[in-house]
Amino acid sequence: MIEIIREERAKHGMERIVRVRVVNGALSGAVSDALSFGWECLTSEGELKGVALEVIDQPLRVACGSCGLEFVPEDNHYMPCPACEEILGHDIISGKELYIEEIEADVPGDKGEVAASGSAACPKP
Numbered sequence: 001m002i003e004i005i006r007e008e009r010a011k012h013g014m015e016r017i018v019r020v021r022v023v024n025g026a027l028s029g030a031v032s033d034a035l036s037f038g039w040e041c042l043t044s045e046g047e048l049k050g051v052a053l054e055v056i057d058q059p060l061r062v063a064c065g066s067c068g069l070e071f072v073p074e075d076n077h078y079m080p081c082p083a084c085e086e087i088l089g090h091d092i093i094s095g096k097e098l099y100i101e102e103i104e105a106d107v108p109g110d111k112g113e114v115a116a117s118g119s120a121a122c123p124k125p
Contacts, residue, residue: 001020001022001100002042002043002048004100005017005020005048005100005103006047008100008103009103012105012107013107013108014103014105014107015105015106015108016105016106017048017051017103017104018051018052018104018105018106019051019053019054019102019103019104020051020052020054020100020102020103020104021054021055021056021100021101021102021103021104022053022054022055022056022098022099022100022101023056023058023097023098023099023101024056024057024058024097024098025058025060025094025095025096025097025098026057026058026059026060026095027076027092027095027096028096028098029098030098032055032057035053035055036053036055039053040053056101058094058095059072059094059095060072060073060092060095061093061094061095062079062090062091062092062095063090063091063093064081064083064084064086064089064090065086065088065089065090066081066084066086066089067081067083067084067086069081069082069083069084070093076095
């Protein structure tokens with residue numbers, strides 16, 4: 001994650017990164033608290049010192065394999081459909097993702113404003 005941030009910083013000419021937002025799905029295999037702790041340890045000094053990490057927890061969302069109803073199961077392992085009670089064959093709609101959603105940074109020529117955009121902060125036109 002830190003290497004991707006460094007690459008985006010160089011690619012877009014970011015002077016100072018202010019904040020990084022990461023989306024962590026319920027089934028991604030990453031623990032949000034562990035991501036935050038690792039970030040603090042790895043950015044305690046150097047070019048990313050003081051950069052805030054915001055972790056957005058993305059809940060699991062599935063579509064029933066039988067009736068097609070989309071729902072958020074109460075448990076990530078046992079998922080009976082609230083409409084037809086089917087427990088198997090659901091399609092995962094969201095919850096497996098783990099990605100950098102946004103890098104917020106100061107960009108040269110932005111008159112001191114903080115620029116932010118989708119997956120990487122791009123200079124404003």
